[in-house]
Each structure stands twice: as C-alpha cells, then as structure tokens.
Amino acid sequence: MKNTLIAPSVLAADFANLQRDIEMINASEADWFHIDIMDGVFVPNISFGMPVLDAINKHAKKTIDVHLMIVDPDRYIATFKKLGTDVLTVHYEACTHLHRTLQAIKAEGMKAGVALNPHTNIDVLEDVIQDIDLVCIMSVNPGFGGQSFIENTYSKVEKLKALITKKNASTLIEIDGGVTNKNAKQLVDAGADVLVAGSYVFGAQDPIATIADLKMITK
Ligand code: DX5
Ligand code: ZN
Numbered sequence: 584m585k586n587t588l589i590a591p592s593v594l595a596a597d598f599a600n601l602q603r604d605i606e607m608i609n610a611s612e613a614d615w616f617h618i619d620i621m622d623g624v625f626v627p628n629i630s631f632g633m634p635v636l637d638a639i640n641k642h643a644k645k646t647i648d649v650h651l652m653i654v655d656p657d658r659y660i661a662t663f664k665k666l667g668t669d670v671l672t673v674h675y676e677a678c679t680h681l682h683r684t685l686q687a688i689k690a691e692g693m694k695a696g697v698a699l700n701p702h703t704n705i706d707v708l709e710d711v712i713q714d715i716d717l718v719c720i721m722s723v724n725p726g727f728g729g730q731s732f733i734e735n736t737y738s739k740v741e742k743l744k745a746l747i748t749k750k751n752a753s754t755l756i757e758i759d760g761g762v763t764n765k766n767a768k769q770l771v772d773a774g775a776d777v778l779v780a781g782s783y784v785f786g787a788q789d790p791i792a793t794i795a796d797l798k799m800i801t802k
Pocket of ligand 2: 592617618619650779
C-alpha cells in the first residue's frame with residue numbers, strides 16, 4: 584500500500600475567505616499545501632506573493648510546498664525560507680545554474696524541487712537527479728489553474744521513475760495540473776508520489792470528501 588501525498592493548490596481557494604479554506608485543508612486528509620507563485624514574466628499570469636504566503640503560513644499546519652514560476656528564483660531563496668517554506672521548487676527552464684540553485688535551497692534547510700514544463704524532456708535531469716528531493720512534472724502549461732491534463736504525462740512519469748531507480752536516488756515525483764479522480768490512480772501506478780489538485784478540490788461541493796476520495800483511490 585502506498586501513501587500518496589495530496590497537495591491542494593491554494594491558487595484555487597477563495598482568497599476572500601483564505602483563512603477558512605486553509606483551516607478546511609488543515610482539517611482534511613491532505614498532506615501538503617501547494618503554493619503557486621507567478622511573476623507575470625516566466626508565466627503569463629501573476630498570482631500572489633510574500634505577504635499572502637506569510638498570512639497562509641500563520642494558519643497552515645501542514646508542509647508548505649512552494650512552486651516558483653518566476654525568473655531568477657535565486658534572489659528569493661532565503662526569503663521563502665523565512666516565510667515557512669518546507670519544499671521549494673524552481674523551474675528547470677528558469678535556472679541557468681540549476682545545480683547551484685539546488686545547493687542554495689538545501690543550504691537554507693529546505694527540500695529542493697525542480698519543475699519541468701510539458702515540453703521539457705526528463706533526460707535533462709540525468710546528471711542532477713541525485714541532488715533533487717522532488718521533481719514536479721507539469722501536466723499542464725504553468726500559469727493557470729483549471730486546465731486539462733496532458734495525457735503524455737504518464738510516459739514522462741514512467742521515464743522519470745526509471746531514471747530515479749537507475750541512479751538510486753530518493754527523489755519524489757509530483758504531478759501538477761489537471762489532476763482529478765479520473766487520472767490519479769494511473770499516475771500513482773506510473774510512479775507518482777505527490778498529486779497537486781487545485782480546481783478539482785476547491786471547486787468540489789465537498790472538498791474534504793474529495794480529498795479523502797483522492798487519498799483512498801491512490802492507496
Ligand atoms: C499551474 C499551477 C498549478 C495549478 C493546478 O500553473 O502550477 O499548481 O494551481 O491547478 P489545477 O489542479 O486546477 O489544474
Ligand atoms: Zn503548481
């Protein structure tokens with residue numbers, strides 16, 4: 584039996600009732616809070632920044648998983664640590680010196696993650712996989728919640744799982760975008776460890792039951 588981690592994406596929460604939604608996640612079977620930071624440059628959208636993460640952190644009682652969709656993320660590594668980040672994920676496509684960035688994240692005491700856009704091949708991680716705590720495979724183009732899942736993701740997960748096994752690494756595989764009860768089980772069977780779900784959870788009539796269902800079907 585597998586303990587797949589479920590990470591609701593706060594991007595899909597009701598920002599006018601953020602404390603209520605954070606407490607709802609605290610009370611649920613969810614494992615992590617997934618926090619999407621977008622700068623309007625790396626992706627064509629701006630989400631929210633440090634003051635909002637600070638407010639979230641005051642109420643959140645679970646692991647804070649920050650997904651940076653920003654250029655030059657090195658500038659903010661220490662700041663995100665101060666704001667309570669446990670796992671800090673940068674985009675492969677935004678880092679010229681990825682190895683250095685990963686070491687800087689770990690030097691701050693955080694887990695280091697790397698996200699790959701849908702067009703980016705798993706092979707680019709071959710020489711750095713042992714330094715990565717989490718790979719986030721984007722199953723939509725980053726920038727917006729509520730998009731449809733890209734089917735090619737399953738084969739990317741299998742390929743990444745094979746690379747992790749081959750290199751004897753302990754990297755977690757996270758899937759981000761368009762996750763629902765329709766694809767969750769197949770993703771876990773392919774090798775996924777963490778499933779991010781935004782609109783599927785917060786758009787549900789009963790988000791707590793929806794999270795419980797995701798936990799159950801991915802065991
Ligand atoms: C997309 C974000 C995702 C998004 C997922 O750029 O990285 O985390 O919030 O939302 P859904 O689950 O609605 O696709
Ligand atoms: Zn995300």
